[in-house]
Amino acid sequence: MSSLRISEIFGPTIQGEGILIGEPTVFVRAGGCDYRCSWCDTPHAVDSEHRSSWTPMTTFDIWDEIQRLSDGQPLTVSLSGGNPAIQDFGPLIALGRAQGYRFACETQGSIARGWFNVLDTLVLSPKPPSSGERPDWEAFDACLRAGANAGRTILKIVIFDDEDYNWAKTVQARFPGLPLFLQPGNPEIDPAQPVDLPAMADRLRLLTERAMRDGWFSVRILPQLHVFIWGNQRGV
Ligand SMILES: C[S@@+](CC[C@H](N)C(=O)[O-])C[C@H]1O[C@@H](n2cnc3c(N)ncnc32)[C@H](O)[C@@H]1O
Ligand SMILES: Nc1nc2[nH]cc(C(=O)O)c2c(=O)[nH]1
Ligand code: SF4
Ligand SMILES: [Mg+2]
Numbered sequence: 195m196s197s198l199r200i201s202e203i204f205g206p207t208i209q210g211e212g213i214l215i216g217e218p219t220v221f222v223r224a225g226g227c228d229y230r231c232s233w234c235d236t237p238h239a240v241d242s243e244h245r246s247s248w249t250p251m252t253t254f255d256i257w258d259e260i261q262r263l264s265d266g267q268p269l270t271v272s273l274s275g276g277n278p279a280i281q282d283f284g285p286l287i288a289l290g291r292a293q294g295y296r297f298a299c300e301t302q303g304s305i306a307r308g309w310f311n312v313l314d315t316l317v318l319s320p321k322p323p324s325s326g327e328r329p330d331w332e333a334f335d336a337c338l339r340a341g342a343n344a345g346r347t348i349l350k351i352v353i354f355d356d357e358d359y360n361w362a363k364t365v366q367a368r369f370p371g372l373p374l375f376l377q378p379g380n381p382e383i384d385p386a387q388p389v390d391l392p393a394m395a396d397r398l399r400l401l402t403e404r405a406m407r408d409g410w411f412s413v414r415i416l417p418q419l420h421v422f423i424w425g426n427q428r429g430v
Pocket of ligand 1: 227274276277302318319377380381
């Protein structure tokens with residue numbers, strides 16, 4: 195059986211972002227990404243200099259680890275990365291769902307996969323201008339089509355500045371049927387440094403006040419809850 199490149203598997207913890215915030219979750223972090231966002235908070239799953247730390251695992255190896263971490267109790271498994279859509283997680287999802295586990299996937303929407311259709315939650319997180327990346331909207335549309343039968347699809351956009359904020363409005367206008375979550379960007383991504391909690395609360399406050407002042411009521415605005423709790427620690 196072919197193997198997948200896995201950066202880390204951890205949990206159970208609570209989902210810190212987006213529509214599943216607070217949900218007990220085991221994370222499977224795939225190694226490798228087709229993007230290089232300037233502010234990426236998981237470079238250890240992206241940059242090729244960390245490639246040697248990614249473990250080749252079969253679907254059964256990953257499934258064993260999920261079961262061990264969850265003590266065999268079905269919960270939500272979140273596929274993240276890097277870009278999990280580079281690899282074939284279809285067999286893992288089939289195996290887990292047959293045992294009552296639920297699956298979410300976080301991806302930037304650059305690569306479409308047939309297995310998006312069997313997810314419970316597909317989180318598409320198109321990258322705003324501050325990232326230095328530019329979404330390919332044809333590829334993004336292909337992701338939406340690939341996930342047409344997923345339980346639900348939502349958009350999550352990271353906001354660092356005014357340009358990102360205005361861009362997020364244009365994305366919502368393009369996809370009016372999709373729930374949109376905004377998340378303030380975290381500029382402090384060094385796991386060795388403590389996060390400045392008041393500064394983080396300030397960014398959340400400023401984004402919230404701006405959206406409310408604008409009468410932008412068709413969004414949800416959330417912090418990265420795990421960063422509030424554990425800072426930039428890995429594996430939480
Ligand atoms: C690390 S990415 C992995 C999944 C996929 N590559 C993606 O970007 O959607 C998971 C989520 O973290 C967000 N993220 C990454 N770096 C961040 C930062 N510095 N501040 C806030 N959110 C960040 C991404 O935008 C994405 O929504
Ligand atoms: N608790 C927790 N929630 C998360 N939501 C998205 C994460 C990610 O890095 O993909 C993440 C993570 O690493 N930990
Ligand atoms: S797409 Fe996601 S994992 Fe890849 S560099 Fe950007 S934030 Fe990091
Ligand atoms: Mg993260």
